[in-house]
């Protein structure tokens with residue numbers, strides 16, 4: 001059996017808590033940044049279009065100059 005004093009056990013307890021908080025902060029921040037980068041990449045992709053009337057984002061796979069929005073059926077011109 002390992003003998004651990006009160007000071008050591010308290011120090012170890014706080015060390016574990018701090019490491020846990022730091023890990024969660026680091027991990028959460030990284031995944032949030034990843035999601036944002038993924039969303040930006042999606043919006044920057046040339047085959048996606050945002051409908052100015054309803055805000056729907058959809059694919060323009062055939063890269064046509066004028067496409068019809070699948071939600072509100074308005075015609076959207078590619079920039």
Ligand SMILES: [Zn+2]
Pocket residue numbers: 051052053054055056069070071072073074
């Ligand atoms: Zn629309």
